Amino acid sequence: MTTKTDKILIFDTTLRDGEQCPGATLNIDEKLVIAKQLARLGVDIIEAGFAFASPGDFEAVSKIAEIVGTENGPVICSLARAIKADIEAAAEALKPAVKGRIHTFISTSDIHLEYQLHKSRAEVLAIAEEMVAYAKSFMTDVEFSPMDAARSDPEFLYQVLEATIAAGATTVNIPDTVGYTTPSEFGAMIKGIKENVPNIDQAIISVHGHNDLGLAVANFLEAVKNGARQLECTINGIGERAGNASLEELVMALHVRRQYFNPYFGRPEESQESLTNIDTREIYRTSRLVSNLTGMLVQPNKAIVGANAFAHESGIHQDGVLKNKLTYEIMDAQLIGLTDNQIVLGKHSGRNAFRTRLKELGFELSDSELNKAFVRFKEVADKKKEISDRDLEAIVNDEIQQAPDLFRVELVQVSCGSNACPTATVTLRTPEGEELTDAAIGTGPVDAVYKAINRVVNVPNELIEFSVQSVTAGIDAIGEVTIRLRYESRVFSGHAANTDIIVASAQAYVNALNRLYASLQSQQKQQGVSAQKV
Numbered sequence: 130m131t132t133k134t135d136k137i138l139i140f141d142t143t144l145r146d147g148e149q150c151p152g153a154t155l156n157i158d159e160k161l162v163i164a165k166q167l168a169r170l171g172v173d174i175i176e177a178g179f180a181f182a183s184p185g186d187f188e189a190v191s192k193i194a195e196i197v198g199t200e201n202g203p204v205i206c207s208l209a210r211a212i213k214a215d216i217e218a219a220a221e222a223l224k225p226a227v228k229g230r231i232h233t234f235i236s237t238s239d240i241h242l243e244y245q246l247h248k249s250r251a252e253v254l255a256i257a258e259e260m261v262a263y264a265k266s267f268m269t270d271v272e273f274s275p276m277d278a279a280r281s282d283p284e285f286l287y288q289v290l291e292a293t294i295a296a297g298a299t300t301v302n303i304p305d306t307v308g309y310t311t312p313s314e315f316g317a318m319i320k321g322i323k324e325n326v327p328n329i330d331q332a333i334i335s336v337h338g339h340n341d342l343g344l345a346v347a348n349f350l351e352a353v354k355n356g357a358r359q360l361e362c363t364i365n366g367i368g369e370r371a372g373n374a375s376l377e378e379l380v381m382a383l384h385v386r387r388q389y390f391n392p393y394f395g396r397p398e399e400s401q402e403s404l405t406n407i408d409t410r411e412i413y414r415t416s417r418l419v420s421n422l423t424g425m426l427v428q429p430n431k432a433i434v435g436a437n438a439f440a441h442e443s444g445i446h447q448d449g450v451l452k453n454k455l456t457y458e459i460m461d462a463q464l465i466g467l468t469d470n471q472i473v474l475g476k477h478s479g480r481n482a483f484r485t486r487l488k489e490l491g492f493e494l495s496d497s498e499l500n501k502a503f504v505r506f507k508e509v510a511d512k513k514k515e516i517s518d519r520d521l522e523a524i525v526n527d528e529i530q531q532a533p534d535l536f537r538v539e540l541v542q543v544s545c546g547s548n549a550c551p552t553a554t555v556t557l558r559t560p561e562g563e564e565l566t567d568a569a570i571g572t573g574p575v576d577a578v579y580k581a582i583n584r585v586v587n588v589p590n591e592l593i594e595f596s597v598q599s600v601t602a603g604i605d606a607i608g609e610v611t612i613r614l615r616y617e618s619r620v621f622s623g624h625a626a627n628t629d630i631i632v633a634s635a636q637a638y639v640n641a642l643n644r645l646y647a648s649l650q651s652q653q654k655q656q657g658v659s660a661q662k663v
């Protein structure tokens with residue numbers, strides 16, 4: 130069998146590797162919302178999670194397999210260590226998917242073998258071969274990753290790849306687990322694999338890489354030139370430590386520079402055919418959704434999706450762009466789905482116009498989600514005359530955010546100003562339905578609100594990040610607040626949007642506290658179960 134693809138397959142691991150970064154934890158409903166959007170974006174494979182890791186991960190993989198893994202949908206994948214129980218859990222969770230994939234891995238670098246696995250090369254080789262064959266007994270689509278491949282001895286790597294392909298791996302993934310390699314080195318590694326693994330034509334070569342030296346995307350592009358045909362990446366580049374290679378940067382590099390890459394695919398240089406299956410117009414919305422739900426902010430100067438990516442500040446640049454966009458712009462903002470912020474709706478717009486515009490923007494909401502979002506829209510429209518597409522996105526993303534509904538903000542009142550002591554009063558509805566009011570003073574109005582909330586919720590925590598961004602320009606703009614707080618060693622995020630940034634701040638904080646509170650509750654439940662067992 131020859132496994133060939135004349136396109137680059139995009140393997141999105143936002144919900145697995147991306148979700149591994151501190152505070153990016155998503156609940157099942159949020160993962161499902163993201164998976165649906167990834168399908169709309171056109172990714173070929175969604176790594177939905179690590180089914181064996183926890184019952185919640187298992188359920189998320191299974192739900193995504195059922196709802197997103199349809200006939201015309203993407204392949205749904207679960208990660209599994211090269212351990213039977215992991216592979217069984219992955220196979221079970223993936224059962225509802227029309228197209229499922231088990232992605233199993235074991236380290237191959239000497240440093241991991243000696244200090245982490247305490248195993249010899251021969252042992253690792255045997256395990257890899259056996260576990261790929263085991264995964265193959267459950268499904269035909271099996272991916273194998275030799276973890277820390279970039280720091281592995283190439284000769285041992287070739288051996289492991291040959292054995293795992295012979296055992297049934299249809300994709301072999303080459304991870305730069307610690308973000309250590311450089312572009313020419315990584316390209317040479319892929320070339321070496323093509324030349325030295327005799328059965329390599331029976332598998333697709335994939336790459337996976339972290340951004341510790343800021344080189345992940347460059348490394349991948351060099352790998353593509355040398356034969357890699359699957360790229361493992363995440364939206365906004367989120368992931369362990371410095372993150373993973375960013376999907377939007379890879380896709381747009383392959384799109385904008387396709388004339389440069391075409392010859393590596395045997396195409397004429399001038400071919401306009403896309404090199405990936407991604408609908409680039411969905412990129413911006415996907416980026417915003419992932420940022421809002423994970424609480425991982427996108428830096429303003431981030432390539433492709435940063436707030437400044439298409440803004441021209443310098444006079445010379447502005448002058449050039451006004452004369453001809455191509456003087457300083459290599460891609461049109463509309464290509465990634467950025468509209469010109471046209472004013473579409475206002476106070477008098479009805480439910481039908483609201484629903485129609487949301488549909489045009491690609492949001493498919495259930496009736497109850499639509500009702501909730503419409504109520505919010507009317508509230509915002511009362512305060513803000515003109516509602517743009519960006520505002521609509523903020524409203525909808527805020528409403529479909531699935532932070533557990535435990536504490537609820539009922540009232541926020543602040544008094545502050547020069548020569549005044551910032552004071553806040555808040556009323557929260559508790560999970561038991563009781564209304565509790567408290568007040569506090571702080572260094573500023575937000576600090577006072579947070580102190581008052583803490584007096585009600587009473588879970589010690591440390592605020593480690595607070596950010597306010599305005600959705601559009603203008604004094605009446607919606608403000609989006611994203612916060613992260615730490616409880617012991619865990620980080621929880623919260624996000625909220627409102628025309629009143631103090632209210633948005635309170636809601637974002639309560640969202641994060643609700644996540645923390647829900648996690649404490651489930652911990653207590655688990656401890657209760659084990660106490661009963663004892």
Ligand code: KIV
Pocket residue numbers: 146234274276277302304305306307337339
């Ligand atoms: O970074 C890594 O090596 C991984 C593997 C599990 C593919 O995430």
Ligand code: ZN
Pocket residue numbers: 146306337338339369
């Ligand atoms: Zn990784």
